[in-house]
Amino acid sequence: MKQLILGLILIFSITVSVAQPQIVFDNKNHDFGTFEEETGPVTHDFQFVNSGNEPLVLQNVRSTCGCTVPKYTREPIAPGDSGSIKVTYNPKGRPGKFSKPIYITTNASGDRETLHIKGVVIGSKSRRATNPYKIGTLSLRSLHIPLFDTPKGHVKEGHLFVRNEGKTELVPTFKNVPSHISVEMIPAVLHPDEEGLIKIYYDPDVVDDWGFRRDEFDLGLDNGSSNDFNTVTVSANLLDDFSILSPEQRQNAGHIELSSNVIDFGIIKGNTAKKQTLKITNTGKSRLTIHKVANENRSLNIKLKRNTLNPGKTTELVIEADPSMARNNLLNSRLMVITDDPERPSVPIRVLGSFE
Template sequence: MIKRTILTLLFAVFFIAGVYAQKAAKISFKETVHNFGSFSEKLGSVSCTFTFVNTGNIPLIITRATASCGCTKPEYPVNPVAPGDSGQIKVTYNAVGRPGGFEKNIFVYANTDPERVSLIIKGTVIPVQRSVTPAYGHTMGNLGLKAVHVPFFEVYTGKPKTESIDVINSGKIPLAVDFNKVPRHLSVEMVPATLAPGEKGKIEITYYADKAKDWGIRKDEFWVKLPFSDKPQPQNKITVSADIQEDYSGITAGQLAKAPHLECGAELIDFGTIKGNAPVSISVPLSNTGVSNLQIRKINNDSQVVSVSLPQMSIQSGKSIDLKVTVKPSKSRSRLLNHRIFIITNDPVRPTISLPVVATFE
């Protein structure tokens, strides 16, 4: 009798241990490699998302995500992901000053076995043509400038950002300049206001994203007005570029639960081989699986070969609309199309979706 009782207890212990041993979180990615393809260094930064599902039976907790290079920034959900639920890892790569091919590893650590999962991003950065110039290689009268283009990269609403251009007075008399046709969302001043002969200073430019009333990649310009000049000279132009984004860093869990969420019906639009010059279209469903109304703020598309259209710029919760993408072979100067459309919305989890468009022309 005692032996039978001991055997029964041992069986119960092993059974319970086996049950608990089977309880685990498991992270399953739809894809673990993202290829950005070829893109210009002028884009500055590019982003992609890796979607995963917790295929385990306890909440998944991501403890950290690191990259093999400081040029790569991973972002991950901080809240536990319930069994059966999905999440996303956003990875941003800064391509500035990094021309050529790249392949970067991202390591995601969680309460899984194994603890670490590896993701890969890769692509080819097409360099911006640069000329070898002296320190102040740009001249506007007696004003020497180190640059005439100011890249702000990411600017966020509610957070003014300031960049500057180093300048020098190469003349023999004091120099003070003015600025014309400055966009309303920029503030420009020279510091100091008057440069003595040979003195160095800065043109300080402050970007107020809220006043731009725009989203995504934007370029602006203004002119430097020199003394004794009645009107701006076309060659005395300064260009400013930025990627305008909303700052979601302070969003609460309650706000996130009530937010909109964009689901795109495709991660790649592949037209395959197109014969002839007739335009060809593909429709991609865009769905709002969130709670509140989804606002499509802008679609960045700088191609003459590709055009996009939408029936409306908002999607109610639980509804869908079709994004129509049209390729015009007659506008292409190449046999290959490798383009990207950027969809910018008020989805705090994924405010910008990068949608590749590829085709071959015959």
């Protein structure tokens, strides 16, 4: 009797476990490929079969955004019968690559099913923004990445937006990148009409320099012609990291004071160089370090007698104007004194005059 009861329980368990619906798809993924935004909504039917032995009910079919709309039957699907889920994607206002999941819940046992659609939309020309710079079919909003103040001790990030305006994939490449800059393309491959960005990482500790600085690297295209390249400029103002200082430390730091912020040579006649001197004083409570006197005018020669000053001490900055090196008759230049003064890390000096 006991064996008979156990046998009936086993048969009942097998019957319960076998009696269930089962959804099986022909394919759970569909690639629409590349198509124009003006094409309008695109649709794909995902075919499936109920391979179980009980009616199958699609309880819920949903997507993650309003651009993807699934349609399906709510009637039970008998064992052995087939059905479909129609998925429509609307590309309006959505240029570039897309990938969308569709989640399906049924009365079958197990986890929910997931379908995927993907493709690349070429944006409408009527609303497409025009980037002023071109490298082949790669367009750029700018050829300059400004980093502004870049404190030592930290890697500074910057970026530049680009877009593929062609009908084939592009792989941007980078050459002659300075050692203190690393560059990556996100994404690495740009699909037609897809926008990406060139991201840079700037390490100011690798370069032995201070103040305003320009660097360059070449941007080109993989398998592009020799003319498919351009130069991207990166600018940064390299300073000490003053964010780590407390208010008391800032107050007790070294502080710079100039005897004048303007040097006027007046009229310089002939080819004889003229010199003028201004004084730099540390009015603070700690030692002041003068990292650099930045000068981009080749007709000016700069000589700083000391680059470290104890509190209360003064040094001289000698500025020489050389007519033989002048590119034109007018002298109107700016020097920048770069220091570790947290209140005035960059102090300008205007240099004026004319050559006859």
